[in-house]
Amino acid sequence: MTRTHWAAITAVVLAFLFAAAATVTSAQRDEEPAGIAVPARDSADAGFARDMSVHHQQAVEMSFVVRDRTQDEEVRRLAYDIANTQAGQRGTMMGWLDLWALPKVESGTEPMAWMDMGDAGHSGHGGGHDEAGAAGDPLMPGMATAAEVKRLGTLGGKQAEVFFLQLMIDHHKGGVHMAKGCVDKCTVAVERDLAQGMVDAQESEIALMTELLKKRGAAPRP
Incomplete structure (x- = not known):
């Protein structure tokens, strides 16, 4: 085959590739409403990414704590899965904030303000206004107090397992509530998809953790 034939074939292949890329780009643009390529600083998209990153960080911390406090393989495997999944999701959300050139911490803004909740968002275990999580952050729904x-770090064996499962059920319930808020309010399609994935996965893990508590003669906190 001559060089001319190769050049012609190459040109055709490149044309197809560029056409395919243009089609994908167009489809991606069609998925997103106009004007939200970079969400606003006070948008639900930015607020969810910031708040859920903090929420996830505590779940990762508690998971690592319990892995050092028990030899039970079921609980250790669950803790590893939670830590691995939520650390990855946190990295994704922090990456979006970088991509959008938005701050990872918004001083002067109440957690959950993007859900129009204000102080109403501080509910459930560890929901007092004057309490803070392990990192000193104001608490969001389901977060454990410092x-x-x-205390989790002082327990061992079955006691550590039960307390961890109770804390994490509360934590997941708060996370599901926040993620559903993003599904309803976020405008970036990929972020809504991530939030829905959180809802599905954490509701499944709540059911699993409830069963693990039952096996240990315990139950979720009221």
Whole structure:
């Protein structure tokens, strides 16, 4: 085959590739409403990414704590899965904030403000206005207090397993509530998809953790 034939074939292949790329780009643009390529600083998209990153960080911390406090393979495997999954999701959300050139911490803004909840978002275990999580952050739904995380680190065996499962069920319930808020309010399709994935996975893990508590003669906290 002559060089001319190769050049012609190459040109055709490149034309197909460029056409395919243009089609994909167009489809991606069609998925997103106009004007939200970079969400606003006070948008639900940015607020969810910031708040859920903090929420996830505590779940990762508690998971690592319990892995050092028990030899039970079921609980250790669950803790590893939670830590691995939520650390990855947190990295994704922090990456979006970088991509959008938005701050990872918004001083002067109440957690959950993007859900129009204000102080109403501080509910459930560890929901007092004057309490804070392990990192000193204001608490969001389901988050453990610094005292609860510290206590988890003092327990061992079955006691550590039960307390971890109770804390994490509360934590997941709060996470599901937040993720559903993003599904309803976020405008970036890929972020809504991630939030829906969180809802599905964490609801499944709540059911699993409830069964693990039952096997240990315990139950979720009221």
